[in-house]
Amino acid sequence: MNIRNIAIIAHVDHGKTTLVDKILHATKVFRENQATGELIMDNNDLERERGITIFSKNAAVTYKGVKINVIDTPGHADFGGEVERVLKMADGVLLLVDAFEGPMPQTRFVLQKALSLGLKPIVVINKVDKPNCRPEEVHDAVFDLFFHLDATEEQLDFPTYYGSGKHGWFNDSLTEIDNIEPLMDGIIKHVPPPSVQEGSLQLQITSLDYSSFLGRIAIGKVSRGVIKENQQVALVQADGSIRKTRVKELYVFEGMEKKKVAEVPAGDLCAVVGIEDFNIGDTIADAENPEALPVISVDEPTMNMTFGINNSPFFGRDGKFVTSRHLRERLLKETERNLALRVEETEGGESFLVYGRGILHLGVLIETMRREGYELTVGQPQVITKEIDGKKCEPYETLVVDVPEEFASKVIDLVTRRKGELLVMETKGEMQHLEFDIPARGLIGLRTQILTATTGEAVMAHRFSDYKPWKGPIPGRNNGVLISKNQGKTTAYSIDKLQDRGTFFVDPGEEVYAGQILAENVKPGDLVVNATEEKKLTNHRASGSDDATRIAPKTLMTLEECMEYIQHDECIEVTPNFIRMRKVILDETERNRQAKKMAAEA
Incomplete structure (x- = not known):
């Protein structure tokens, strides 16, 4: 069959979406004069703002008469659920590795999933144009990683390509050329065509799409048989129940679009319209002889x-x-x-x-x-804690930090305070490469502290490793907060007088309410303040006493920073236009009563 199904996997920021751009341009998916911009596949506002892929996407290109279905996947371990299910649609993976950073925690995470599914890997060492890059060393590190992940003999014999996605070239040697044809040829040569079994229809739903015209659309790979328009099929659900239904329309991927077809043979990816109330992992099977595929298992939340x-x-x-x-x-x-x-x-x-x-x-x-x-x-x-062999256990993560040498001791100090243990310390060029084993609790709020301590120079990544015994209390936020005493608009006069007490999260003229967190206190312990007091006007004027108020701009915090900042008795109010931090109990008297009650119980 002239089809290849390939997923592109890598650690975050190693260039997956840029490589997909180059494949789309190299295979003339767009017209010569069509304005496409960068990162074509990241079409969601959030993805473009953050510069990361959150949802896996499908595209299909035709190269030398072969149809290549390309699946772009997220790099963050937090979105590992997306990767685990879409790998079921692929027959091979393009493992993209940065020529300077080498294999990173999430590289290991997604590669482990791909190898266990028996997918054929092709290694692409990207960004060889970067200063201080070390492609040969990285190649050896990738081989070691494959070996540690129990890759088969066949998987260990992986082909390697070098290049720069940004400059649009990939080659099977370090010689720079002006196209990505060697990589495209390698995909056709090394990725096997889909293995098709004999038998009646089987299609596992591994992804879904939504259209305001067509409703929910099921996406998956036809494992065997042929699926046709208007065909009567059976939907086999995860609990074993079987429902008869009908396929209304069928689409296959072509470029960035979907193309309507009458039937889809085994081995190709397709989108099915007309199936009601399906879930990811369900199987679309033959109406007369329904057989289910194994349910997709995804790692548990932490x-x-x-x-x-x-x-x-x-x-x-x-x-x-x-x-x-x-x-x-x-x-x-x-x-x-x-x-x-x-x-x-x-x-x-x-x-x-x-x-x-x-x-x-x-x-x-x-x-x-x-x-x-x-x-x-x-x-x-x-x-989330678990009880294993009668012991209370919590999730641990492997934390990797690359940081300039002069800041390494600060990072080690911050991580060990949060019950992290240093496992690896080695020099990579001008950077120190540090690896820690740390409870997942210890990571909450750690990123902000490390970035502040290293003047934003640190590069952090982490992935879930295992459940291990509970490590005891971990120190949280040291400072208290300033809490609003009443409702109203904040005034420059009040904030000016309170500035030496803390760092403010609000500007003058903002509406606040009693119990809202206005600032971080310079000391431990919370303080209730009045930030809405107006200046009393008199008809006396004195030079020197009427200085203009000098107010520092408010500290802007992102949603994730707020989530890491708040304590157990606080919460975040999220609305379309505002993110406010507040106490769970807004009334001061009630808060004090609860605090006394908890202290007495303790």
Whole structure:
């Protein structure tokens, strides 16, 4: 069959989406005069803003008469659920590695999944135009990684290509050329055509799309048989139940678009319209003889957060969707396509426990909901503990930090304070390469501290390693916060007088309410302040006493930074236009009562 299905996997920022751009341009998918821009596949606003891939995407190109289905995958381990399911559609993987950084934690994570599925790997060493790059050393490091991951003899005999995605060339040697043809030829030569079994129809749904005209669209690879338009099929669900249904329309991928077809043979990827109430992992099978494929298993989440309705005094001012019913419907809809996410209702029904892979995974969900017009409050992220052999265990992560030599001691100090253990310390060019074993709890809030200590020079990455015994208390935020005493608009006069007490998160003229966090205190312990007091005007003037107020600009915090900053008695109010940090209990008297009660119980 003249089809190749290939997934592009790599650590974040190693150039996957840029390589897909070059493949699309090299195979003349676009007209000569068509303006395409950069990072064509990252078409979601959030992806473009953050410069990362969040959702896996499909494209198809034709090269020398062979159709190549290309799957672009995310690099962050937080979105590993996306990678694990789409690898089922591929027959080979393009492992992209940075010629300077070499294999990184997420490279290991996604490669392990690909090798266990028996996919044929092609190694691409990218960015060989960077100063201080070391392609030969990186090649050896990749071989060692394959060996450690128990690759088969055949997988260890992988072909390697070198090049620069940015400058649009890849070759099987370090000789620079002006195209990526050697890599395209290598894909056709080394990636096997899809292995097709004899038998009736089987198609596993590994991804889904949505269209306002067609509704939910199931995407997957036809494992065997042929799927046809208007065909009567059986939908075999994860719980074993079987439902008869009909295929209305069929599409295959062509370039960046979908093309309508009458039938799709085994081995090709397709999009199926007309199937109702399906979930990822379900099998579309023959109506008379339905046989299910093994259900897709995804690694369990390691972190949870409480999502609740917005119960602040500014409730309903900003968003369109504000009730718990809206929240429940949106979260359940998200679990359909986001396999690594789980949602549980709490007793009152007003809030939900949402389980995810990490802060970024949950942060992207909250940011997406905010942009859709939802108002909600979210609590402090908590790690999920397990009991193994009678011991309380927690998730541990492998943390990798590349940092200039002069900052290495600061990084080691910060990580060890949070119960991290240094495993590896080696020099890579001008950088120190540090590897730690650290409880997942210790990572919350660590990124901001490390970036501050290293003046933004550190490069951090981490991945889940294992559940290990509980490490005891980990020190959290040292400083307290300044809390608003009343509701109203902040004034420059008040903020000016309070500036020596803390660093403010609000500017003069912003509306605040009682219980809202206004600033970080310079000392431990919380302080209730009045930031809405007006200056009393008199008809006396004195030179010197009427100096203009000099106010430092407010500290802007992203949603993820807020999630890492808050403590157990605090939460974040998220609306389409505002992100505010606040105390869970807004009333000061009630807060003090609760604090005394907890102290007495302790």
